[in-house]
Amino acid sequence: MKTTDLIAQIKKKQSFLIVGLDTDLDKIPKHLLKEEDPIFAFNKAIIDATQDLCVGYKPNTAFYEAYGMKGWKALEKTINYINEKYPEQFTIADAKRGDIGNTSSRYAKAFFEDLNFDSVTVAPYMGKDSVEPFLEFEEKHTILLALTSNKGAYDFQTKIIDGQEVYKHVLQTSKSYKGSENLMYVVGATKAQFLSDIRKIIPEAFLLVPGVGAQGGSLRDVCTYGMTENIGLLINSSRGILYNSSGQDFAIAARNVAQQLQEDMQDILVNRT
Secondary structure, X not given: XXXXXXXXXXXXXXXXXXXXXXXXXXXXXXXXXXXXXXXXXXXXXXXXXXXXXXXXXEEEOHHHHOOHHHHHHHHHHHHHHHHHXXXXXXXXXXXXXXXXXXXXXXXXXXXXXXXXXXXXXEOOOOOHHHHHHHHOOOOOEEEEEEEOOOOOHHHHOOOEEOOEEHHHHHHHHHOOOOOHHHEEEEEOHHHHHHHHHHHHHOOOOOEEEOOEOOOOEOHHHHHHHHOXXXXXXXXXXXXXXXXXXXXXXXXXXXXXXXXHHHHHHHHHHHHOO
């Protein structure tokens, strides 16, 4: 998907919401466990209930890999369903891959060609040759982990080396990678106070922002410091949307939360100066 298509969808829907499909068999409604593929049955219902309120979906692959071949098949069915029925949706494989060049090439092929995701999250720790194989794919996006929302982020990401925080080194260095125009970045909502500095380094790049709601991040703070002329933000919500009811109305309950987020986003977009 071209960035221009993503921006057009954001403006059309007045939403920059990404629904995270972190589907856990221990948390989904019990009646779905009778289905032949409970994971896909849950995902399909959530997607159908929220597709007009969001601009994309982000399955976290760990929640599928944990169930072996059945889980991977459910992931494949989920991405195929989105691509076939709602092709305007931006899809993110939250896989956090990153390895030596030839291995990264295989990861990129798996997610971009075999599963046909629009983007994949990548860990930058191994440097340039672990990231550039992902950037070789045209009209696909590599979402680099920059400043994450977990407590352990402070172990390394904010440490100062040669007078600059590590996450800033990551941002600055990544701009020199071949294909860097296809980079996006993960910045946690709980790190909203860092967004002004981040925008000085990458003023236009899209940021995937987890951590709003369940992890305590503020949507308005993120937008105040991180929004660009072309919005430049994708706000992810997973648990906050998925598990609001364990009954037959689980999809309706998910839609209600997604709609509130969409309305909050619309209000921000309408009233921004």
